[in-house]
Amino acid sequence: xxxxxxxxxxxxxxxxxxxxxxxxxxxxxxxxxxxxxxxxxxxxxxxxxxxxxxxxxxxxxxxxxxxxxxxxxxxxxxxxxxxxxxxxxxxxxxxxxxxxxxxxxxxxxxxxxxxxxxxxxxxxxxxxxxxxxxxxxxxxxxxxxxxxxxxxxxxxxxxxxxxxxxxxxxxxxxxxxxxxxxxxxxxxxxxxxxxxxxxxxxxxxxxxxxxxxxxxxxxxxxxxxxxxxxxxxxxxxxxxxxxxxxxxxxxxxxxxxxx
Amino acid sequence: xxxxxxxxxxxxxxxxxxxxxxxxxxxxxxxxxxxxxxxxxxxxxxxxx
Numbered sequence: 001x002x003x004x005x006x007x008x009x010x011x012x013x014x015x016x017x018x019x020x021x022x023x024x025x026x027x028x029x030x031x032x033x034x035x036x037x038x039x040x041x042x043x044x045x046x047x048x049x050x051x052x053x054x055x056x057x058x059x060x061x062x063x064x065x066x067x068x069x070x071x072x073x074x075x076x077x078x079x080x081x082x083x084x085x086x087x088x089x090x091x092x093x094x095x096x097x098x099x100x101x102x103x104x105x106x107x108x109x110x111x112x113x114x115x116x117x118x119x120x121x122x123x124x125x126x127x128x129x130x131x132x133x134x135x136x137x138x139x140x141x142x143x144x145x146x147x148x149x150x151x152x153x154x155x156x157x158x159x160x161x162x163x164x165x166x167x168x169x170x171x172x173x174x175x176x177x178x179x180x181x182x183x184x185x186x187x188x189x190x191x192x193x194x195x196x197x198x199x200x201x202x203x204x205x206x207x208x209x210x211x212x213x214x215x216x217x218x219x220x221x222x223x224x225x226x227x228x229x230x231x232x233x234x235x236x237x238x239x240x241x242x243x244x245x246x247x248x249x250x251x252x253x254x255x256x257x258x259x
Numbered sequence: 260x261x262x263x264x265x266x267x268x269x270x271x272x273x274x275x276x277x278x279x280x281x282x283x284x285x286x287x288x289x290x291x292x293x294x295x296x297x298x299x300x301x302x303x304x305x306x307x308x
Binding site: 052056066067071074078117120124125128129132234240244245247252 | 266267272274275276278280282283286287293294297298300301304308
């Protein structure tokens with residue numbers, strides 16, 4: 001990576017730049033992220049803990065599934081974050097390929113492992129929900145299989161971005177994989193409509209409203225917002241750490257060249 | 260603690276929450292550690308310039 005881009009004033013002075021380029025500057029990102037991180041972490045913790053405790057202890061049992069439906073409060077937020085994370089990865093990859101933003105490369109590199117972790121939680125909690133409801137931990141159902149493909153796409157991206165001696169080659173190859181893999185997102189969302197699946201249909205949709213009662217909906221939404229904020233906090237913290245690591249390396253290299 | 264020890268689903272509910280909480284705590288701790296180390300090393304390097 002070009003070391004100049006890590007400087008706070010990386011863009012040529014006097015040159016008129018778009019808002020996108022102004023805020024895609026790693027130095028400026030770091031200055032904005034530092035004061036935001038404690039707030040993000042605090043809200044993430046409060047909402048996640050509230051949502052999970054509400055779902056685990058206080059939400060009513062489902063009339064059909066009984067207490068097993070409580071798994072929903074970890075499974076659904078993890079699934080939503082896994083998909084949103086991949087969408088963010090695809091957007092970062094798009095910016096990386098088209099505009100070669102160094103911040104987009106850093107974002108893509110740091111989103112991958114966090115997104116893979118949330119996808120893993122989704123798959124494991126789904127298997128633990130499937131066993132008592134369906135009698136099997138796993139079935140080759142369209143929804144389950146497409147989420148497993150999402151997990152493999154994340155793993156492929158993590159591996160590919162680190163597979164080249166020249167980091168820029170890794171970022172370009174991984175960006176192409178992320179963009180091609182984005183076709184899996186609508187397949188995940190609509191799999192329960194396009195195919196006959198064992199997995200239940202969408203309970204909550206932006207257009208169709210909610211099919212669950214508010215006593216179950218509220219903890220689900222709070223846990224979901226908590227998971228989203230946790231994802232954002234983790235990615236922002238990892239991106240900040242990555243920028244600081246690169247800055248340290250560049251300073252050490254510059255010092256070694258001088259001596 | 261097993262809240263749903265009377266439920267036949269207790270192991271599945273507790274298992275799914277345990278996996279989620281362990282993941283969230285572990286990834287948060289690792290991220291915090293990485294962030295603090297990066298900030299400390301950068302501060303040291305800048306101070307020694």
